Amino acid sequence: MQQRDYFIRIIEEFMAAVARFLEKAEGKRNDDELRDLYRQYVGDYELLRNMTVEEAIGYAHEQWAEGQRMQKLEMLAELLYAEGSYKQQPLRGMLLDKAFRLYDYVDGHSSDFSIARKQRIAEIQGMIARGTQK
Template sequence: MRLIQEFMAALERMLEKPEIEARRKEIQTLYDKYVGPYTFYHTATVDEALDALAGVDEEHRIGKIEMLAELCYSEARMYSKPESDLLLDKAYKLFDYLEHNSGTFSFDRRNKMNFIMSQKVSI
């Protein structure tokens, strides 16, 4: 839980950076530090990402999936279509996975899912 709180604070700081290029570099660092290699997770499908995290114990796996979903959601704001749609689609699917498998309900997660749906991203 502490790791997720630390991650969320780092994500908030990254989003406050005014320059888009600085935010992109920072988000790559967040992927590498909290989830795994940016080069893999940025381009991986949801199934590939979940398969890669399959070897992690359940508690940490759910946390990493949550962090990956947040990274995709935040990163989508840094790109224009169609890249932003792809990232939002991935974020939605990861949030949906968490809805069904995390054992916790989150209003924040539900609001983000509703926002993504309102953007008419093909889910």
């Protein structure tokens, strides 16, 4: 129980850190800060960012404890979303698509229901749709 409480605090800290990152003006966001968030919460930026969704899921099964796997995949999805929100096309579309697919995977495989996750999925779908209209 103590370990679960600790991990819940980690998730809360993560969400606060990502929220602070996203609240910055687009010109003030930088890749070094994002790399730090990856390193602190999910792992190596270059490795995880450049994996396919399928590779990321496989990595999660190999590297992360079962009790933390879905939450860490959701953290990875949030980091991909955060980066995709300020990058330009075509990188933006690729990152948002990965974020959407990871969120969708977590939504389908997690035992926890999350309204915030459903809202983020809908938000990303809208961003992807608007990006393809250009």
